[in-house]
Amino acid sequence: MKEYVAEQLELGFLELTAPFDKMTLEKLRAEVMACTRCELHKTRQNVVFGEGNENADLVFIGEAPGAEEDQQGRPFVGAAGKLLTKIIEAMKFTREEVYIANVLKCRPPNNRDPLPNEVTHCKPFLTRQLELIKPKVICVLGTHAARALINSSEGITRMRGQFYMYNGIKVMPTFHPAYLLRNDSAKRPVWSDVQKIMAELGKQSK
Numbered sequence: 001m002k003e004y005v006a007e008q009l010e011l012g013f014l015e016l017t018a019p020f021d022k023m024t025l026e027k028l029r030a031e032v033m034a035c036t037r038c039e040l041h042k043t044r045q046n047v048v049f050g051e052g053n054e055n056a057d058l059v060f061i062g063e064a065p066g067a068e069e070d071q072q073g074r075p076f077v078g079a080a081g082k083l084l085t086k087i088i089e090a091m092k093f094t095r096e097e098v099y100i101a102n103v104l105k106c107r108p109p110n111n112r113d114p115l116p117n118e119v120t121h122c123k124p125f126l127t128r129q130l131e132l133i134k135p136k137v138i139c140v141l142g143t144h145a146a147r148a149l150i151n152s153s154e155g156i157t158r159m160r161g162q163f164y165m166y167n168g169i170k171v172m173p174t175f176h177p178a179y180l181l182r183n184d185s186a187k188r189p190v191w192s193d194v195q196k197i198m199a200e201l202g203k204q205s206k
């Protein structure tokens with residue numbers, strides 16, 4: 001919570017619809033749905049807040065919604081999302097047991113990379129989401145999501161495969177499922193990364 005308050009003060013966002021100690025995911029969702037903090041609100045079809053188990057031990061974070069997600073208002077519902085669902089099931093979870101969200105809640109036009117100022121404006125929402133969910137492990141998907149939580153300018157190839165800490169939560173970076181769709185050779189390292197998460201959460205791999 002301290003991190004969120006500090007970020008809010010830094011950004012000048014002092015007015016919240018709910019006091020910090022009364023905030024819930026539903027109240028936060030309502031705030032994000034009405035957000036106009038960055039230019040992306042002008043081009044979005046829908047805000048993609050995130051979905052899943054609000055008490056999840058495991059949270060997956062991508063960088064931003066794509067076209068399908070923007071249309072449906074749900075995270076990871078396109079081809080990459082279907083692959084993520086398969087990965088989740090291979091980890092012996094269901095999609096409903098985990099929580100899935102993105103750093104940016106609105107789609108960047110033409111799926112371009114998130115701009116630094118968009119991340120700065122949107123990240124406090126993710127910080128608050130994570131403080132409310134309190135997962136044991138966060139799996140960040142791809143370079144941009146990893147950089148948003150890990151203080152590093154490295155690419156995902158160098159960052160992946162080891163745990164980092166974010167506000168007391170273990171963070172495992174791995175390749176984005178969209179990258180996996182184009183690069184079969186990335187499947188083995190991703191499986192290695194998610195096995196480390198499974199071990200951390202007491203799930204046995206075969």
Ligand code: SF4
Pocket residue numbers: 032035036037038039040041047104105106118121122
């Ligand atoms: Fe607000 Fe985030 Fe959407 Fe920008 S991307 S308008 S900060 S919810």
